[in-house]
Amino acid sequence: MAASANATPVLFDRALLRVRQDRARRQGEVTFLLDRIAEDMADRIGAVTRDFADVADIWTSGDMFRAPLADRFKSVARVALDSDSEKLQLKPESLDLAVSALALQFVNDLPGVLAQIRRALRPDGLLLAAFPGGDTLTELRQSFAAAEAECEGGVSPRVAPFADLRDIGHLLQRAGLALPVTDVDRVVVRYDDAFALMRDIRGMGATNILVERRRTPTRRATMLRMAQIYAERFADPDGRIRATFDIVWLSAWAPHDSQPKPLRPGSAKASLEAAVKREKK
Secondary structure (H helix, E strand, O other): OOOOOOOOOOOEOHHHHHHHHHHHHHHOOOOHHHHHHHHHHHHHHHOOOOOOOEEEEEOOOOOOOOOOOHHHOOEEEEEOOOOOOOOOOOOOOOEEEEEEEOOHHHOOOHHHHHHHHHHHEEEEEEEEEEEEEOOOOHHHHHHHHHHHHHHOOOOOOOOOOOOOHHHHHHHHHHOOOEEEEEEEEEEEEEEOOHHHHHHHHHHOOOOOOEOOOOOOOOOHHHHHHHHHHHHHHHEOOOOOEEEEEEEEEEEEEOOOOOOOOOOOOOOOOOOHHHHHHHHHO
């Protein structure tokens, strides 16, 4: 049966994502990004001048809510990854706070998931999430593209597309969330070589899960050329390479009467024209 014209395109193989995250946990998960996000998450929540009782952690792979952060809340529910569905089993208006770390980048229907979170939040409830975006792994992407074009005459999809801040802000508003704020924490990590970086990506459970990914092993010559290009273009004077991780932070609130609201058109008590005239005097 042909897919509907309005059907959400399936970019990610979420069943494969679960397999690779489980493998990473068994073999020793690489958590330096999650550790950084957990610490930042605690600071950001601590800066909010209100209490949160009921909290849900959505699809985070790993234990982000460690003490003393977890001790701040009445209940913390962990929403586990469902490889067959992106439906969240959350009751309407059941949460004061929804958080997610390093998970929303693997969502096929991000607008739909944000809308579900919006419904699960009580009025004046907060969504706070962090995920890779922007220029994350730009060095690796460029190096693979150049190596494949040179060695194989074409480029295959290897790294998922990342949303930018403008797209995220629009999606938050589209989901019915208020007061959206986005910012980026750029993390630059240095490695001995590209293969050390790829081992860490594997240890994060974040290797290629694109549905349109290449299904045959990459040729050894292409991998070696990729590592060579990476070293030529993105190495520091000591020979170690750089890898960029842009952590996109987003926050937004379920609407509430107490929140600031924009003025209605025509409701201003002073005109811009009058203000300009006063400045010229």
